[in-house]
Amino acid sequence: MNRRFTLLLVDDNLPQIAPLRDFLEAAGYRVRTADNGMKAIVAIYQRPPDLILSDIPISELNGYHLCRILKNDPLTQNIPIILFSSQAEPHNRFWGEKAGADAFLEKTAEFPRILAAIENLLKERKEETEPLAKGTRGLDGKAIRNQITGLLDRLLYESTISNEILKLTGLAHDSEALAREFFDFLALICRYSAAGLLLREGADKYSIFLQLMEPVSDGFIExxxxxxxxQAGLDREAAGKYRFILIEQDTGGGRAMPVSFQVLSSLPIHDGNELLASLTLFESGQRRLTEGMSHALDVIAGRLLIVARYLKKIKDIENVKADLVSMLVHDMRSPLTGISGFTNVLAEGILGQVSPDQGAALKNIQEGCSRLLTLIDDILDYSKLEAGKMQVSPRPLDLAPLLTQVLGSFSLQLQEHRLQVATELPENLPQVMADEKQLTRVLSNLISNAVKFTPDGGHIRIAAAPATTRQKQPALEISISDSGCGIPPEQQKTLFDRYEQLPSATVYRKGTGLGLAICKEIVGLHHGDIGVESPIADGAGSCFAFTLPLALP
Known part of the structure; x- marks a missing residue:
């Protein structure tokens, strides 16, 4: 190989490396030197070498910094860099690799070994190569300073974005909070009319979050x-397998964003062939994607991949735990059903007369079995909902007859506790789009809670009124209020989490802690919302309300 290449040796002690310089020149290389990092920068930008050998502890700009600057500048990123040092600690090699060095050698290495490393890095380079990038030669001092300042600004900018995005891993257990935090940061560095974030939260489960920065017209959200x-390629695959959450900013009024819009940017985020996330920016006006915004979005997408991987791993672990719990709970059903059945046989006196004390004990066993079977059903259903394995089949439904049917199943409890129920349904109540079985489950859970929280002689109110969903679609809001003790504000935030219950002192009849979590999942699958307001009157009472989209005429 013809070795007419130019090498740059960077070291604080040039006399110490003079033997190496002589050896390399004898081997046919042109060798230049610099005794500190800033002189090396000037030499490189004025006349770029074919390869750089730099000591690590040099003045003004150490070897790590020199390497990082050059490897992050498109003008110099292809120049091979060898870091060498008398410091042979493992962390020196680690930081050298992270800075982008192509090789790391100890200063005590024999010259032939250093020569072999140089030849290995230059073996693909032809003699007298063209400049590594147009514009690298002949830069004056001011141009070099501007180049380095711009590069350092970009590195700081990218590092800041990376740190902010990676913080989101701390919110992996709450994807809605994660999305809100992400949008808050995105709005600081990009300008757009609306932004959408899609996250994969399970094998067949997605969440779609849409942030609005401007008022919108009817139809835009859909x-x-x-x-x-x-844009994510999920036109068919995601049908019925995602939840949609609208996140509105304070738009301050103004012109409504039209239905027609342009996609300012769309960034599907894949891990191999698997889609983990997608970021879409919408624009209602003439705004275009600038080079700075495009670069920022590329950095965001790269770091968002790390967050999405972490989120997927968390969800995978949760799904494994849910499957294990479901398997164990399912295996409990058969023996528990047997216990319940034989208890009924004993209680009915089929196997012999039962004394009053024995009857009371058997009744306690029956009630315990009933509670456990209910808990088993709740755990199995919630596991299916959380894993995206339970689908809903919405169809036009009349609410009034379904509500009458559900209330009928509570007639004995209402009578026993002297509870008064008032229903306030408007005439010509429109049909809703809902899965009858799952809507029955939601109504049953909420009415059951009202019965549990209302003291004897209290009252329950069930009402329906026109509303809109988060997606700005026409909807019906169904509310169920009670005259119980109310729910403390600090506990309302976690009320819809699984296994979340109020302290026993505030509950008249205890539940399983899964009912509201199940309601939230089911309502979400219908693209509706659910929430609680408490207290509602005189410091007491609670009102649970949820929305369902109206059936199209």
Whole structure:
């Protein structure tokens, strides 16, 4: 190989490396030197060498910093760099690799070994190569300072973005809070009319979050939702397997964003062939994606992949735990059913007369079995809902007859505790789009809670009124109020989490702690919302309300 290449040796002690310089020149290389990092920077930008050998502890700009600057500048990133040092600690090699060095050698290495490393890095380079990038030669001092300042600014900018995005891993257990935090940061560095974030939360389960930065017109949200699914390639696969959450900013009024819009940017985020997330920016006006915004979004997408991987891993672990719990709980059902059945046989006196004390004991066993079977059903259903394995089949439904049917199943409890129920349903109540079985489950859970929280002689109110969903679609809001003791504000935030219960002192009849979590999942699958307001009157009472989309005429 013809060795007419130029090497740059960077070291604080040039006399110490003079033997190495002589050896390399004898081997046919042109060798230049610099005795500190800043002189090396000037030499490189004025006349770029073919390869750089730099000591690590040099003045003004150490070897790590020199390497990081050059490897992050498109003008110099292809120049091979060898870091060598008398410091042979493992962390020196680690930081050298992280800075982008192509090789790391100890200063005590024999010259032939250093020569072999140089030849290995230059073996693909032809003699007298062209400049590594147009514009690298002949830069004056001011141009070099501007180049380095711009590069350092970009590195700081990218590092800040990376740190902010990676903080989101701390919210992996609450994807809605994660999305809100992400949008808050995104709005600081990008300008857009609306932004959408799609996250994969399970094998067949997605969450779609849409942030609005401007007022919107009717139809935009639905069009944006479809566009996000299309951009992510999930037009068909995600049907019925995702939840949609609208996050509105304080838009301050103004012109409504039209149904028609342009996609400012769409960034599907894949891990191999698997889609983990997608970021879509929408624009209602003439705004275009600038080079700075494009670069920022690329950095965000790269770091968001790490967050999405972490989120997927968390969800995978949760699914394994849920499957294990479901398997164990399911195996409990058969023996528990047997216990319940034989208890009934004993209680009915089929196997012999039962004394009053024995009857009371058997009744306690029956009630315990009933509670455990209910808990088993709740755990199995919630596991299916959380893993995205339970689908809903919405169809037009009349609420009034379904509500009458559900209330009928509570007639004995209402009578026993002298509870008064008032229903306030408007005439010509429109049909809702809902899965009858799952809507029955939601109504049953909420009415059951009202019965549990209301003291004897209290009252329960069930009402329905026109509303809109988060997606700005026409909906019906169904509310169930009680005259119980109310729910402390600090406990309302976690009320819809699984196994979350109020202290026993505030509950008249205890539940399983899964009912509201199940309601939240089911309502979400219907693209509706659910919430609680408490207290509602005289410092007491609670009102649970949820929305369901109206059936199209």
């Amino acid at each position: 069009h944006a939702r479809k566009e996000m699914l299309h």
